[in-house]
Amino acid sequence: MKVLVPVKRVVDANVKVRVNADNTGVDTANLKMAINPFCEIAVEEAVRLKEAGVASEVVVVTVGPKVAQEQLRTAMALGADRGVHIETDEELVPLSIAKLLNAVQSKEEAQLIILGKQSIDGDNNQTGQMLAALGKMPQATFASEVKVEEGQLAITREIDGGLQSITLPLPAVVTADLRLNEPRYAKLPNIMKAKRKPLETFSIDDLGVNLKSHQKVLKVTPPAERKGGVMLASVAELVEKLKNEAKVI
Amino acid sequence: MAILVIAEHDNASLKLDTAKVVACAQAIGGDVDVLVAGHECSAVVEATTKLSGVRSVLVADAAVYANAFADNTSELIVGIASDYEHILAAATSHGKDMLPRVSALLDVAQLSEVVEVVSPDTFVRPIYAGSALATVQSLDDKKVMTVRSSAFDAVANDGAAVTVSIEKISDSLSQFVSQSLTESERPELGAASVVVSGGRGLGSSDNFAILEQLADKLGGALGASRAAVDAGFVPNDLQVGQTGKIVAPDLYIAVGISGAIQHLAGMKDSKVIVAINKDPEAPIFQIADYGLEADLFEAVPQLLELV
Missing domain, CATH: 3.40.50.620 (HUPs)
Structure with a gap:
């Protein structure tokens, strides 16, 4: 069984971003970049399926500028077998990304597609579901457990209120939640080996996908600053403030 | 239209x-x-x-x-x-x-x-x-x-x-197997006017009991940081933050939560924020209306008595 894992290059989760001076976006120049944490969990899960003998090949794919190949190499250092890079400098909405991934999937014909549930920059939480719709596949979002049993998927999902277990036929799309696994650290020999793994590059035109313009970002602004409050000396003082000043209890 | x-x-x-x-x-x-x-x-x-x-x-x-x-x-x-x-x-x-x-x-x-x-x-x-x-x-x-x-x-x-x-219906490819939902008499996180949340500082699942008592006394919901959920102290559906629940109650009490940006993303629009933490450098104090530098295991029982 082939597993396809789409990944995204994002600003590292530990970096605090700032809105740029002309309010057109977030200043990302010179910031540390990384593979999106949820994508990393997706790669780890695919690699574990391969190690368990369930998956035969793990293919990682990304859409982005030339430097996004760094994240494909990271994924290959974690154990993915080869990479596919759809090169573009354009900022694309999730629907356009999903269309490009769907074009890759129609060539690769993977039985399972695992991707992160959201990227920590756009916070959209859309791409996996859209890819499933375009490919007419069932989906299991927010997965905290993935099993392949008798040719179908058994998934536990994190939903509002608790956990849900479902089964679905293959091919299918799964999106990874935080607690699906804890990704490994890439070992140095594997990082070296990843540099020699195959990586194909395509342009959007190569894939024959026509993309539309869907949205215009008019401005990006910092959120209203919350004024820091006061430090109190005792629980009694806190209760007094909550009762008489804030009047919330 | x-x-x-x-x-x-x-x-x-x-x-x-x-x-x-x-x-x-x-x-x-x-x-x-x-x-x-x-x-x-x-x-x-x-x-x-x-x-x-x-x-x-x-x-x-x-x-x-x-x-x-x-x-x-x-x-x-x-x-x-x-x-x-x-x-x-x-x-x-x-x-x-x-x-x-x-x-x-x-x-x-x-x-x-x-x-x-x-x-x-x-x-x-x-x-x-x-x-x-x-x-x-x-x-x-x-x-x-x-x-x-x-x-x-x-x-x-x-x-x-x-x-x-609507009469037109269509089948799903997915099959339902089972569901385990957290049973609680408390209000839902998203609908509660008071939320009491605990973090890694609580140290164990059992210790969450004092926060549950506080939440019950205030008629509020129980929440948690990612660290507390990852540690297995509480179920996943209590997680407040960027990828968990987003809440904006009248009163949010953060207990033993340091205040990572991913947690703040889920609660910083609350009307009044209280932070109780023994680390004076915890980032949560920067956005709290009322901060209390204290050992939560002393402060929360006192709070329970006084409210």
């Missing part, structure tokens, strides 16, 4: 999120219809007809919709989409699961977690865990969006909408 709101419910009761999404729809302006897709959900339908300002409630009541699977629910919505310019759902696990499929099938982009309506085609949404707010204009002929319900006040229950039955 009209606006379609997808109801959030569990077949037994309508969630407050729906009344908040209807408020967002009214801020856009236009006739508002609500779709209730479910099974044996007549109580939900009745509650939906009472939402203020709703024109009609579309009802798809069939066994195939009992578990609100994304694939067939999205096909149902796409089937009625031609009558609507806007399609809205709450940014809950259900809304986030299903609505992007609707967008893709309609070949339009989706706006996620809308927090403000600027005009019928322009909306504000947070990006980078709320570190920035993007004002986005949709160029598509249909606007499909999930709405962050904590950013809108629920509409009243003084409406009298008509119900319209």
